[in-house]
Amino acid sequence: MPRLVMKFGGTSVADLDRIRSAAEKVRREVERGYDVAVVVSARAGETDELAGRVRATSTLYDAREYDTVVAAGEQVASGLMALTLQEIGVPARSWQGWQIPIHTTGAHGAARILEIETQEMVRKFGEGLHAVVSGFQGIGPDGRISTLGRGGSDTSAVALAAALGAERCDIYTDVDGIYTADPRIERRARKLDKIAYEEMLELASLGARVLQTRAVELAMRYKVRLQVLSSFGDQPGTLVCDEEEIVEQNVVSGVAHVRDEAKITLLKVPDRPGVAAAIFGPLADHGVNVDMIVQNIGADGMTDMTFSCPTDEVARARAALEAAQGALRYRELVVDDEVAKISVVGIGMRSHSGVARTMFSALAAEGINIKVITTSEIKVSVLIDRKYMELAVQALHQTFGLADD
Amino acid sequence: MPRLVMKFGGTSVADLDRIRSAAEKVRREVERGYDVAVVVSARAGETDELAGRVRATSTLYDAREYDTVVAAGEQVASGLMALTLQEIGVPARSWQGWQIPIHTTGAHGAARILEIETQEMVRKFGEGLHAVVSGFQGIGPDGRISTLGRGGSDTSAVALAAALGAERCDIYTDVDGIYTADPRIERRARKLDKIAYEEMLELASLGARVLQTRAVELAMRYKVRLQVLSSFGDQPGTLVCDEEEIVEQNVVSGVAHVRDEAKITLLKVPDRPGVAAAIFGPLADHGVNVDMIVQNIGADGMTDMTFSCPTDEVARARAALEAAQGALRYRELVVDDEVAKISVVGIGMRSHSGVARTMFSALAAEGINIKVITTSEIKVSVLIDRKYMELAVQALHQTFGLADD
Numbered sequence: 001m002p003r004l005v006m007k008f009g010g011t012s013v014a015d016l017d018r019i020r021s022a023a024e025k026v027r028r029e030v031e032r033g034y035d036v037a038v039v040v041s042a043r044a045g046e047t048d049e050l051a052g053r054v055r056a057t058s059t060l061y062d063a064r065e066y067d068t069v070v071a072a073g074e075q076v077a078s079g080l081m082a083l084t085l086q087e088i089g090v091p092a093r094s095w096q097g098w099q100i101p102i103h104t105t106g107a108h109g110a111a112r113i114l115e116i117e118t119q120e121m122v123r124k125f126g127e128g129l130h131a132v133v134s135g136f137q138g139i140g141p142d143g144r145i146s147t148l149g150r151g152g153s154d155t156s157a158v159a160l161a162a163a164l165g166a167e168r169c170d171i172y173t174d175v176d177g178i179y180t181a182d183p184r185i186e187r188r189a190r191k192l193d194k195i196a197y198e199e200m201l202e203l204a205s206l207g208a209r210v211l212q213t214r215a216v217e218l219a220m221r222y223k224v225r226l227q228v229l230s231s232f233g234d235q236p237g238t239l240v241c242d243e244e245e246i247v248e249q250n251v252v253s254g255v256a257h258v259r260d261e262a263k264i265t266l267l268k269v270p271d272r273p274g275v276a277a278a279i280f281g282p283l284a285d286h287g288v289n290v291d292m293i294v295q296n297i298g299a300d301g302m303t304d305m306t307f308s309c310p311t312d313e314v315a316r317a318r319a320a321l322e323a324a325q326g327a328l329r330y331r332e333l334v335v336d337d338e339v340a341k342i343s344v345v346g347i348g349m350r351s352h353s354g355v356a357r358t359m360f361s362a363l364a365a366e367g368i369n370i371k372v373i374t375t376s377e378i379k380v381s382v383l384i385d386r387k388y389m390e391l392a393v394q395a396l397h398q399t400f401g402l403a404d405d
Numbered sequence: 406m407p408r409l410v411m412k413f414g415g416t417s418v419a420d421l422d423r424i425r426s427a428a429e430k431v432r433r434e435v436e437r438g439y440d441v442a443v444v445v446s447a448r449a450g451e452t453d454e455l456a457g458r459v460r461a462t463s464t465l466y467d468a469r470e471y472d473t474v475v476a477a478g479e480q481v482a483s484g485l486m487a488l489t490l491q492e493i494g495v496p497a498r499s500w501q502g503w504q505i506p507i508h509t510t511g512a513h514g515a516a517r518i519l520e521i522e523t524q525e526m527v528r529k530f531g532e533g534l535h536a537v538v539s540g541f542q543g544i545g546p547d548g549r550i551s552t553l554g555r556g557g558s559d560t561s562a563v564a565l566a567a568a569l570g571a572e573r574c575d576i577y578t579d580v581d582g583i584y585t586a587d588p589r590i591e592r593r594a595r596k597l598d599k600i601a602y603e604e605m606l607e608l609a610s611l612g613a614r615v616l617q618t619r620a621v622e623l624a625m626r627y628k629v630r631l632q633v634l635s636s637f638g639d640q641p642g643t644l645v646c647d648e649e650e651i652v653e654q655n656v657v658s659g660v661a662h663v664r665d666e667a668k669i670t671l672l673k674v675p676d677r678p679g680v681a682a683a684i685f686g687p688l689a690d691h692g693v694n695v696d697m698i699v700q701n702i703g704a705d706g707m708t709d710m711t712f713s714c715p716t717d718e719v720a721r722a723r724a725a726l727e728a729a730q731g732a733l734r735y736r737e738l739v740v741d742d743e744v745a746k747i748s749v750v751g752i753g754m755r756s757h758s759g760v761a762r763t764m765f766s767a768l769a770a771e772g773i774n775i776k777v778i779t780t781s782e783i784k785v786s787v788l789i790d791r792k793y794m795e796l797a798v799q800a801l802h803q804t805f806g807l808a809d810d
Contacts, residue, residue: 016461050481056421058488065491068499069484072477076455079474083463086470094473098503099548143504 001125003166004034007135007157010044011174012231013077016084022172022231023084026130030090035125037164038092039135039157040081042073047136063108067137067147071097074134074153082132092130095121097145102138102156104146111146113138113155116163133160154215162222169219169226170237175210176230177238178203180402181255185393188403192253193236196243199253200226202345202379206256216240243347251348251355252400255393258341260311261291263371263383266321268331271303278327279305286320288313291341292374292381302331306372308383311337339371340389343381344396356380362399368392406530408571409439412540412562415449416579417636418482421489427577427636428489431535435495440530442569443497444540444562445486447478452541468513472542472552476502479539479558487537497535500526502550507543507561509551516551518543518560521568538565559620567627574624574631575642580615581635582643583608585807586660590798593808597658598641601648604658605631607750607784611661621645648752656753656760657805660798663746665716666696668776668788671726673736676708683732684710691725693718696746697779697786707736711777713788716742744776745794748786749801761785767804773797 006029008022022038029036041047050070054061078094085092097104100121104111121131135153140146148155154171161169177191178200195203197220204213210228219226219240229237243249269275276295283290292308309317314337321333349355356373359380363370368391372383384392397403411434413427427443434441446452455475459466483499490497502509505526509516526536540558545551553560559576566574582596583605600608602625609618615633624631624645634642648654674680681700688695697713714722719742726738754760761778764785768775773796777788789797802808 016458019462053421053481053485054488057424057485058492061488062491062498065484065488065499068487068501069481072480075477075480076458076474079470080458080462082473083459083466083470086467087463093467094470096473096550145501 001033001035003037003125003164004029005037005039005157005161005164005166005169007039007153007169007171008041008231009153009173010041010046012172013040013081014044016080018231019081019084020088023081023088023090025172026085027088027090030130034167035130037121037131037133037160037166038081039133039153039160040074040077041135041153042077046073064142064144067108067145071134071137071145071147074136078132078134085130085132090130091128092132093124094132094134096134097137098139100133102159104138104140104148106140106142106146108140108144108146110149111138111140113148113159116159118163122164151212154212155218158215158218158222158224158226161224162218166224169224171211171226171228172231173210173228174231175228176233176235177228178210178240178254180253181393181397182257185257185390186255186397189397190402190404192238194239194241194246195253196246196347197240198243198378199345199347200240202343202376203254203256206258206341206343206345206381211240249348250346250400250402251352252344252346252402253348254345254402255396255400256343256345257389257393259386259389261308261339261341261383262311262314262335262337263306263308263339264314264317265304265306265334266328266330266332267304267334268298268302269305270329271297271301275303275328276305278324279321282320282324283317286316288317288320292372292383294372294374308339308341308372336371338386339383340386341381341383342389342392342396343379344400345379347378349378358399359396362395363392366391366395406438406440408442408530408569409434410442410444410562410566410569410571410574412444412558412574412576413446413636414558414578415446415451417577418445418486419449421485423636424486424489425493428486428493428495430577431490432493432495435535439572440535442526442536442538442565442571443486444538444558444565445479445482446540446558447482451478469547469549472513472550476539476542476550476552479541483537483539490535490537495535496533497537498529499537499539501539502542503544505538507564509543509545509553511545511547511551513545513549513551515554516543516545518553518564521565523568527569556617559617560623563620563623563627563629563631566629567623571629574629576616576631576633577636578615578633579636580633581638581640582633583615583645583659585658586798586802587662590662590795591660591802594802595807595809597643599644599646599651600658601651601752602645603648603783604750604752605645607748607781608659608661611663611746611748611750611786616645654753655751655805655807656757657749657751657807658753659750659807660801660805661748661750662794662798664791664794666713666744666746666788667716667719667740667742668711668713668744669719669722670709670711670739671733671735672709672739673703673707674710675734676702676706680708680733681710683729684726687725687729688722691721693722693725697777697788699777699779713744713746713777741776743791744788745791746786746788747794747797747801748784749805750784752783754783763804764801767800768797771796771800
């Protein structure tokens with residue numbers, strides 16, 4: 001029988017009614033003839049509550065004990081889901097990470113899945129027993145419970161789908177798919193039927209909270225077809241798949257934005273080998289997540305270095321750079337924390353030149369000044385004044401013909 | 406190094422302050438040179454909450470999933486206790502039932518411990534690492550989490566103490582020991598320094614909620630010295646031990662009472678072989694917990710059958726017996742739900758005759774009528790009118806010289 005992995009997040013198992021509603025979706029797929037493995041997160045808020053109790057106990061906590069404590073949330077959810085499935089006539093049992101087992105690295109709290117032994121689960125499929133798997137967890141080489149880091153249940157689902165050779169991995173969430181833009185900003189935004197792994201990866205790293213980046217990477221590597229769809233409706237969602245499967249490719253698939261970016265520029269840094277490392281080393285040490293980086297070479301042996309980071313990391317960035325002033329000897333540190341990042345993403349860009357030019361022209365036509373530009377093979381990102389963010393998203397959505405009809 | 410098992414119940418791990426206070430007790434024993442295995446229950450109320458969620462999901466629930474869900478409570482408590490111990494400088498790690506492993510029968514929800522493999526834990530003791538063990542749980546022959554039934558953490562602690570050859574098993578609870586009578590009724594009640602296993606067993610089955618009957622049985626079988634003491638003070642408690650260890654034995658060690666008993670009599674039942682089975686079969690089927698049973702043989706081929714049960718089971722008992730009237734053909738069903746049970750317990754009784762006579766005389770001197778009598782080798786129990794219960798406890802406490810000085 002074909003196999004299907006269905007993953008339900010914390011809001012989809014928040015209470016018994018929602019678990020019941022998720023279970024009904026599972027039953028429908030079972031009736032379609034699938035052997036189903038359901039992957040569940042802890043109910044919304046549970047992991048935070050448990051993690052809070054760990055932190056209240058110990059500041060520099062032992063990550064192995066942290067994992068033991070927080071993994072309890074998924075354990076409860078898996079048992080309740082299995083019981084609910086049984087109640088509506090779907091034979092099912094729960095599986096904890098250590099029971100399957102899902103072998104992970106020993107990096108407790110941020111483990112990576114190494115191998116999933118599916119033999120026993122497959123044997124139980126043969127007996128008509130569907131599976132409910134605790135997401136987010138596995139067993140480390142030390143024989144102890146490990147967790148994959150926050151949001152790891154998506155990764156659990158994709159890895160299990162790969163190990164089971166599942167026909168598809170359905171990720172049920174509180175949005176009903178991937179849109180050409182944020183519908184709160186562009187009301188003509190359109191749900192995509194399909195999107196390529198590479199595009200989804202760019203969108204995930206651009207702040208689309210729908211899927212974990214690691215889950216998308218894994219899906220791409222093992223060619224797991226991933227569907228994002230809503231727990232609360234019955235519409236099909238968006239299929240994240242190989243680009244070969246997408247017949248009608250747009251040049252641009254979507255416009256993404258990140259509202260709370262800050263632009264930091266070091267003016268007149270003496271340019272010498274190793275200067276970039278001297279700048280970004282201290283930033284990393286201070287836990288600053290640097291996003292875009294642009295360097296302009298001046299003629300006078302000086303360089304200007306610009307980067308962006310989340311606005312709430314500006315204070316740390318400033319502290320790191322001021323402490324390093326003695327070594328860097330920059331002339332001035334300029335912070336602009338009123339910027340936003342706008343990106344256009346599309347695998348079609350690879351074969352169509354001129355996307356960047358079209359984008360820049362559209363922004364210029366609206367009188368929007370571009371402060372920083374970076375590009376990748378399938379993405380162009382710019383920093384602009386935050387006050388123009390909505391306008392920019394709408395203009396680009398229009399320019400690249402992304403709206404309905 | 407000598408080993409010690411220390412068990413903390415739900416109220417002792419109810420919040421982080423209490424866990425901290427329990428951890429301090431552990432540290433004290435570690436400083437005395439013990440390798441310590443701490444056994445923890447789920448925090449107070451947690452198991453009920455989880456069990457409630459299971460029952461809300463499914464009426465006839467799969468006990469394997471029930472076990473998976475409720476065992477999460479101890480898992481969290483064990484992780485938090487291990488972290489707290491680390492915080493105060495005691496190297497420790499948590500162990501779940503499946504990690505040790507604690508092998509149990511497959512009777513999920515009411516499993517019995519079959520074997521505890523302590524090799525790995527002992528090896529960790531050798532590395533200076535103390536153990537925190539989730540009570541109440543193990544792993545069944547199906548490789549799934551099993552639980553021992555409510556209150557099973559006491560049993561976990563005793564079984565672990567037996568497997569480790571521990572010098573003692575300390576059960577920390579919300580009372581500070583075993584008393585000669587309930588101090589709320591007899592203010593001169595005295596805490597016993599020592600009590601024999603057999604006496605403790607009788608007291609446990611007589612309604613003393615301090616220790617689980619199964620835990621005491623296990624301690625007796627494996628000669629585990631068990632200490633009951635308070636989580637909230639620093640006094641020594643009561644040692645439950647082999648009678649050989651008790652130098653100065655009292656004839657009677659304590660007076661126990663059960664307030665809410667009912668006495669049910671079937672008058673004039675035609676006496677024939679199998680009549681007792683015909684009466685108590687239906688009662689068992691209706692879930693009535695029959696306690697004392699007395700049968701008087703009449704001269705006329707008729708018998709009167711009397712038994713006692715908790716007052717809140719009277720309605721079920723009546724329904725069962727009225728439904729069986731056709732088969733039993735008793736003349737009358739008489740219920741007295743205003744009785745209490747008073748017992749005197751003591752291993753000294755074995756060698757001292759006359760305990761029953763002394764007891765009956767003392768009650769008669771107070772004008773208390775005895776309605777039913779049963780005896781065992783180390784116990785005499787009577788049913789009396791409930792309104793005399795306090796008076797009877799005080800009179801017997803005095804008569805058998807149990808008060809201080």
